[in-house]
Amino acid sequence: MKLDVADVSVRFGGLDALKTVSLHVPSGEVVGLIGPNGAGKTTLFNAISGFVRVESGRVELDERDITGMPPYRRAGLGLTRTFQHAGLVSNATVLGNLVMAQHAIMRTGGLAAVLGRGRQEEREVLERAMAALRQLGLDSEATTPVAVLSHGRRKLVELGCAVVRRPRVLLLDEPSAGLDRVETEDLARRLLDIQSNTGCTTLVIDHDLRLVRALAPQLVVLSFGEVIATGTWDDIRTNQRVLDAYLGPQPVNEELSSGAPSRAG
Amino acid sequence: MADFLQFTVSGLAAGSLYAIVALGLVLLYRGTRVLNFAHGAFGALGAYVFWNLYPAHVPLLVAFVVGVAAGAVAGVATERLVARPLASASILIVVVATLAVDEIIRFFLVQTWGANPRTVPPLATRPTLIFGSIVIPAQRLLIFGVSLALSLLLAVFLRRTLIGVAIRASAEDLTAVRLHGFSGSAMTMFVWGASAALSAVAGILVSPLLGLTPAFMTLVLIRAFAGALVGGLTSLGGAMAGGLLIGVLESHIQSLTSYHGAVEAALFGVVLAVLLLRPEGLFGTKETEPPSAFQRQRRFVLRLPIPAGVRRRARLLPVLIGGLALAAVWSSGNYYAFVGGVAVTYATVGVSMYLLSGLAGQLSLGHGALMGVGGFGAGLLATRADVPYPLALLVAGGAAAVAAMAIGLPSFRIRGLYLAVTTLVFGIAAERFLFRLNLVSGYARGLELPAMSVHSGLAWSVVVLGVAVAAAVRVSGSKPGRAMEVLHHDEILAQSWGIAVSRYKLLAFGLSGFLAGLAGVTYATLLGHVTSEAFSAELAITLVAMAIVGGLGSLTGVIAGSLLFAVLPELLRGALQWLPLAYSGTFLLVILFLPGGLAQLWEPTL
Numbered sequence: 123m124k125l126d127v128a129d130v131s132v133r134f135g136g137l138d139a140l141k142t143v144s145l146h147v148p149s150g151e152v153v154g155l156i157g158p159n160g161a162g163k164t165t166l167f168n169a170i171s172g173f174v175r176v177e178s179g180r181v182e183l184d185e186r187d188i189t190g191m192p193p194y195r196r197a198g199l200g201l202t203r204t205f206q207h208a209g210l211v212s213n214a215t216v217l218g219n220l221v222m223a224q225h226a227i228m229r230t231g232g233l234a235a236v237l238g239r240g241r242q243e244e245r246e247v248l249e250r251a252m253a254a255l256r257q258l259g260l261d262s263e264a265t266t267p268v269a270v271l272s273h274g275r276r277k278l279v280e281l282g283c284a285v286v287r288r289p290r291v292l293l294l295d296e297p298s299a300g301l302d303r304v305e306t307e308d309l310a311r312r313l314l315d316i317q318s319n320t321g322c323t324t325l326v327i328d329h330d331l332r333l334v335r336a337l338a339p340q341l342v343v344l345s346f347g348e349v350i351a352t353g354t355w356d357d358i359r360t361n362q363r364v365l366d367a368y369l370g371p372q373p374v375n376e377e378l379s380s381g382a383p384s385r386a387g
Numbered sequence: 388m389a390d391f392l393q394f395t396v397s398g399l400a401a402g403s404l405y406a407i408v409a410l411g412l413v414l415l416y417r418g419t420r421v422l423n424f425a426h427g428a429f430g431a432l433g434a435y436v437f438w439n440l441y442p443a444h445v446p447l448l449v450a451f452v453v454g455v456a457a458g459a460v461a462g463v464a465t466e467r468l469v470a471r472p473l474a475s476a477s478i479l480i481v482v483v484a485t486l487a488v489d490e491i492i493r494f495f496l497v498q499t500w501g502a503n504p505r506t507v508p509p510l511a512t513r514p515t516l517i518f519g520s521i522v523i524p525a526q527r528l529l530i531f532g533v534s535l536a537l538s539l540l541l542a543v544f545l546r547r548t549l550i551g552v553a554i555r556a557s558a559e560d561l562t563a564v565r566l567h568g569f570s571g572s573a574m575t576m577f578v579w580g581a582s583a584a585l586s587a588v589a590g591i592l593v594s595p596l597l598g599l600t601p602a603f604m605t606l607v608l609i610r611a612f613a614g615a616l617v618g619g620l621t622s623l624g625g626a627m628a629g630g631l632l633i634g635v636l637e638s639h640i641q642s643l644t645s646y647h648g649a650v651e652a653a654l655f656g657v658v659l660a661v662l663l664l665r666p667e668g669l670f671g672t673k674e675t676e677p678p679s680a681f682q683r684q685r686r687f688v689l690r691l692p693i694p695a696g697v698r699r700r701a702r703l704l705p706v707l708i709g710g711l712a713l714a715a716v717w718s719s720g721n722y723y724a725f726v727g728g729v730a731v732t733y734a735t736v737g738v739s740m741y742l743l744s745g746l747a748g749q750l751s752l753g754h755g756a757l758m759g760v761g762g763f764g765a766g767l768l769a770t771r772a773d774v775p776y777p778l779a780l781l782v783a784g785g786a787a788a789v790a791a792m793a794i795g796l797p798s799f800r801i802r803g804l805y806l807a808v809t810t811l812v813f814g815i816a817a818e819r820f821l822f823r824l825n826l827v828s829g830y831a832r833g834l835e836l837p838a839m840s841v842h843s844g845l846a847w848s849v850v851v852l853g854v855a856v857a858a859a860v861r862v863s864g865s866k867p868g869r870a871m872e873v874l875h876h877d878e879i880l881a882q883s884w885g886i887a888v889s890r891y892k893l894l895a896f897g898l899s900g901f902l903a904g905l906a907g908v909t910y911a912t913l914l915g916h917v918t919s920e921a922f923s924a925e926l927a928i929t930l931v932a933m934a935i936v937g938g939l940g941s942l943t944g945v946i947a948g949s950l951l952f953a954v955l956p957e958l959l960r961g962a963l964q965w966l967p968l969a970y971s972g973t974f975l976l977v978i979l980f981l982p983g984g985l986a987q988l989w990e991p992t993l
Contacts, residue, residue, distance in 0.1 A: 171883060197885030209883065211876045222869040226885025232867040232894055236858065244865060283884075 123184050123200060123290040123323055124149040130169055130179035132162075132347075139165045141347045142179065145325075147291075149184075152317060152324040154338030156331070161344040163327045164206070167293050170325075171203045172196050183291060198226045200290030200322075206299050208276040210268045216279050217264040220251035223283035254286040258312065274305040278312075285316055294326040298333050310336045389520040394638045400527035402634020403534035404593050408611035409618070409626040410538055411585035416620050417558040418578035421470055422804050424485040426586050427608030428492035429465075431601060433458035433587025434594045435496055438507050447510075455587045461492065462583025463576055470579070471572075472979055478803045479750045480935055480978055486928050487971035494968045496601040509595040530592045537588065538627055541581075545623070554578060558621070609815060610637065612808060613654045617661045619671020620805075628670060633657075648819030655816035659797065662809060666801045705943050713849065721841045728845040728913045730953035731852050732906050733933065737945035738855040739902035740934035745945070746868055747895035748875030750803065753794055753810035754930050756817035757900050759922030760787040761907030763827050766834040766917060776839075780847070784904040791900020792893050799889050814924040822919035833918035836911055848909035855902045859942055862898065871895055932974045938984025947985050 125147040132140040140162050147153045155163050168174040170181050172193035181189050188196055210219050224247050230240030255261045258278055268276060277297065284292060297313065298306040310333050317324060317337065328334050334341070341358050343351040351361045358364055408426065415423050437454030441447055465488050473481050509526040516523040545551035554574055557564040565571045590604055597603045610633050618629025636657065637650050667673045716727030736754060743749050751757075764783035768774040774782070794813050798806050821827065827834070862868040870891045874881040881888050911917045929952065937948020955969050981987045 173879065173882075192887075193882040194885050194887045197883055203883055205880075205883075209877070209880045211873055211880070213876065214872065218869075222873050223884050225866065225870055225873070228866055230866060232870065232891060235865040235867050236862055236894075236898070238861060240866070287884075 125170070125291050125323055125325065126180075126182040126185075127166070127170065128180045128182070130166070130181065131177040132165055132169055132174055133177050138347050139174075140169065143344070143347070143349050144179075145342045145349065145352070147323050147325055149323055150321045151340065152326065152338040154334035154341045155325055155327045155344065156329075156334060156341060157344035160346075162347040163344055164295055165347075166344065167203060167295050167325075167327065170293060171201060194226075197287075200288070201293070202284045202287055202289035202291065202322075203293035204280050204284055204295055204297065206296045208273070208280040210276060210280055210283065212269040213267060215265050215267055216260055216271070216282075217248075217251055217255065219268060219279055220254055220282055220286050221247055223287055224250065227287055250286055254282045257285075258282050273300045274302070277301060277305075277309070281309075281312065281316075285320070289320065289322045292322050292324045294324065294328075296328050297326065298328050298330045306330055306333055309333070313337055390642065391639075393521050394642045395635055396521055396523060397527065398635035398638030399631055400523070400531045400634070401638060402614075402631035403531045404589055404630075405607060405610045405614050405634050406627045406630030407534045407537055407585050408589045408607055409615040409630040410541060410623060411582040411589075412611060412615045413618075413620055413623055413626040414541070414554075414585070415578055415582040416615075417623075418554050419470070419575055421481055421485070422620070422808065423465075423582070424482060424608075425465060425488035425492060426485075426582070426611075427590075427604035428489040429458040429461050429583035430586035430588075430590030430607070431496060431604040432461050432492055432590075433584075434590035434599060434604075435500055437591045438505070438594065438599060439500065451591065454591055455584050458587025458590070459580040459584040462579040462586075465583075466576055466579035469975065469979075471575070476978065476982060479744060479807060479931065479939075482750075482752070482804070482807050483928065483932050483935055484975060484978060487932065487974045490967045490971040491975075493601045494971075497964070502601060505599040507595050507599055510592070526595055533588065533592060537585065538623075541585075542623065550574070550577070609651070609812070610634070610654065613658050613812065615668075616658050616805070616808060617669060619668025621672055622668065622670040625668055625670030629668070646820075647823055648816070648821075651812075651816045652820040655812045658812050659809060662797055662801050662805055666805060705946075717842065717845065724841045724845045725913060726953070726957060728841065728848045728909065730950050731845070731848040732910045732913065733930070733949035733953045734946045735848070735852045735855045735906035735909070736903055736930050737934050737937060737949035738852070738859050738942065739899040739906065740931065741939065741942055741945045742859055742862060742871075742902070743895050743899035744931075744934070745939040745941070746863060746875065747871035747892060749795065749798055749892060749895055750807040751791075751794070751810045751896075751899070752807050752924070752927050752931060753814040753817070754899075754903050755922050755924060755927030756814040756821075757787045757791050757903040758907030758910060758926070759817060759822050759917075759919070760790045761904030762911030762917050762922060763822060763834060763907075764904070765908040766836045766911055767827070769837045770835065776837075776847075780851075780905060780908050783908050784901045787904020787907060788897045788901035791896045791903065795893055795896030795900075798892050798896070811924060811927070814927045818919050818923045822922060833916055834911075835916050836914075838915065839912055841913070844909065844913045847912060848906075851902075851905045851909050854905070856942070856946075858898065858902065863942070867891060867894055929970060932970065936974055936977045936984055938986030938990070940983070941986035941990050944984050944986025944990065951985070 127143060127145045129142040129144055130140055131138065131142055143162070143166060145153070155166065157163055165174060169176050172188070172191060176189055179189070180187055183199055183201065188199070211222060214222065228240070228243055228247065230243050234240060252261065252264070255264055258281065260275070260278060260282060263271065263275065268279060271279065281297070294313070297309055301309060314337065324337070326334060326337055335355060340354060341352070342349055343358060343364050351358055351364045353361070408430065412423065412426055415421060433454040436457040437450050440453060441450030465485070469484050469488055470481070473484055511525040511529040513525050514528070515525050516528060545555055553564050553569045554577070557571070557574055561571055586604070589607065593607060594603065597606065611630060614629035614633040615626045616629070617632060618625030618627070633654070636653065640650050640653050661668065713727065716723050736758065740754065743751055761783040764786045765779040768779040768782060769776065794810050797809050801809065870881065870886045873884060873886055874888045874891055878888050907922065911921070914921060933948045933952035934945045935948070936951065937946065938944030951973070952970065955973070956963065956966055959965055959969055977984065983990070
């Protein structure tokens with residue numbers, strides 16, 4: 123499923139949070155979305171998933187216009203996102219979260235379930251959740267309440283919740299936020315696994331450029347609500363506008379040019 | 388035209404009084420995010436103290452100061468003893484806690500000065516202003532003048548003094564204000580005291596018009612609430628305007644109709660319309676995240692030491708105990724069968740609360756009215772249309788479900804506190820207006836239900852409870868229950884997981900309303916004769932209180948809480964005047980020491 127964002131603008135009061143942003147993620151590809159703090163990366167995710175109102179422009183999944191669609195229906199189409207601070211039901215268990223997260227892919231209706239239908243599907247849901255936990259190495263924590271897990275484990279559970287829903291488009295908002303280096307490398311491996319297994323279209327935001335480099339061959343660079351560059355890592359590295367307006371100081375520049383996939387994962 | 392002006396002017400005088408009561412509510416809400424239902428009781432206390440000192444014992448000014456101080460002290464005490472320990476509790480619990488404080492203060496007033504109404508003389512008899520055909524009696528002029536002066540004083544205080552500015556800022560960010568060297572604790576106490584003092588002034592001023600009864604301020608408080616919501620809970624100017632507006636509206640409605648409850652019905656309509664069209668009120672600003680209160684971690688959690696093995700095997704224990712109790716009740720004659728039936732009916736409402744509040748996290752203080760829709764509905768079907776009982780039961784339950792979904796509609800736009808108040812106002816409007824319509828109950832005469840033996844009534848209530856428990860177990864263990872849990876926790880997350888939040892809220896309201904309606908039918912059946920008082924707003928509050936006492940998050944908990952509350956009146960037989968204190972006291976003790984409710988004693992995860 124391919125994702126198209128065409129000339130999307132979002133305004134917060136007098137502030138242009140996004141100015142005619144366009145990007146294209148071909149089906150099954152991974153694109154990295156980078157940019158300084160406040161560039162509008164998360165706002166773009168909110169626009170794609172339907173949590174902010176788009177002033178003008180269109181968001182399309184496989185050429186289907188979803189611009190005005192409520193968020194829950196977009197999720198029903200297979201659009202899946204994660205949050206910077208692991209979006210989970212913290213007072214439920216790990217397994218409980220993975221079961222709850224499958225809401226959108228269940229066939230039984232809510233009222234039908236009250237009347238006793240869909241018991242078979244309930245078993246399937248439970249099995250899928252356990253399988254996903256085993257895959258992520260979380261099965262020993264299945265009955266642990268999420269609230270007592272470390273931040274790193276929680277991010278992993280959130281990833282499990284995203285994967286178990288059979289995503290067709292995955293929006294990852296800073297998957298490495300708050301993780302240490304070892305955890306980040308582990309995460310990068312798992313994300314690569316997931317991507318190659320499911321082949322879902324992915325858009326990933328992260329400040330850890332090694333992680334982005336490991337996942338995404340293509341980049342989109344946002345600054346002050348505008349796309350200032352699009353292309354491969356080589357294009358971006360040599361793009362004067364990115365260097366001047368965004369990357370600026372030397373240390374970041376160094377990291378960008380020397381970040382090799384081998385080091386990340 | 389002269390009439391219109393006359394009613395507007397009298398409305399403004401009453402409205403100015405509602406305005407200062409609303410001002411106190413808003414001041415407290417802005418400073419602490421607590422909506423205080425005991426606000427009226429502080430005013431009543433102040434008025435009682437005043438009239439027991441003046442004119443017999445001390446001069447007016449002394450009595451006034453002592454009366455206002457008594458109200459303020461009650462406010463500060465409530466902050467210390469109830470609001471502060473509950474700072475991190477859920478909104479619903481804090482709301483019911485202030486209702487319990489209200490109950491306790493009224494109980495104290497009755498015990499000390501008796502329940503009999505007492506008329507008191509006006510504080511001012513001169514001058515009566517007359518403009519052409521418009522007459523303004525001196526007492527009303529006094530009310531208007533004092534209210535205006537007080538609100539101006541408050542405005543200057545909040546804008547021009549350092550502590551005033553700190554209080555306004557603490558509405559935005561209490562932590563930041565504390566980091567600037569202000570004591571959050573002292574500010575909170577000050578706000579409670581000032582807010583209660585305003586209510587005491589209002590109580591003293593209005594008592595000559597309304598007469599002195601322990602509950603006389605309730606009437607004023609409901610109107611002040613409406614004013615505060617209409618004007619915007621975050622805006623002091625809005626509270627003033629809202630109060631005045633409600634006063635004028637009330638005055639004109641009373642000029643048009645003497646129909647009982649018309650004012651309450653209109654208030655419900657106005658509040659609902661404003662909240663739906665502009666949830667932040669006419670003059671309020673949109674609330675961002677509520678400010679962080681003092682979060683205090685509980686150091687210990689009281690819990691029965693039940694070994695895990697026993698716990699696993701004890702699944703059916705509640706059913707066994709229930710069955711034995713039922714058998715005992717069944718065989719002990721009509722009286723106990725009646726008590727048992729009421730207890731079982733309460734338990735059904737408890738289950739309905741569990742679905743709505745425990746699972747879906749939605750609040751309702753209108754469940755008494757939903758029971759009433761069921762009770763009156765089934766009564767009308769049985770008496771007017773000869774519908775057989777089981778069918779009437781189902782249809783009436785369906786009607787209550789529809790009513791519940793209607794009061795749930797605002798939950799798409801408003802949350803938490805606003806929703807709680809809306810449902811409360813709905814309950815009051817239903818009790819005073821809907822259930823007293825000639826069509827429904829022949830005004831206040833009530834509705835006679837077809838006779839049924841007490842034991843049949845008990846049997847039906849057991850059947851209904853069985854249905855309720857089965858439904859709750861089914862829902863909580865499947866897709867809809869999980870969806871409700873997620874939206875309870877975080878609506879944004881729920882949407883991103885593909886959950887149609889509005890639809891599941893409606894489902895929760897509908898199911899909960901259906902069960903409450905069924906319970907209303909069995910309740911009406913047991914009573915035999917129902918009036919609007921049987922389904923009062925106070926019943927709704929008791930219902931919420933007992934569910935919280937049991938533990939909203941636990942099915943066994945809500946049932947245990949309901950049974951406890953149903954049995955309390957039996958334990959107090961011969962001393963029933965103590966019942967309000969027993970209910971409120973039990974509630975406060977349980978939530979202060981067992982924040983998860985009674986269920987915390989045996990549920991491992993609460």
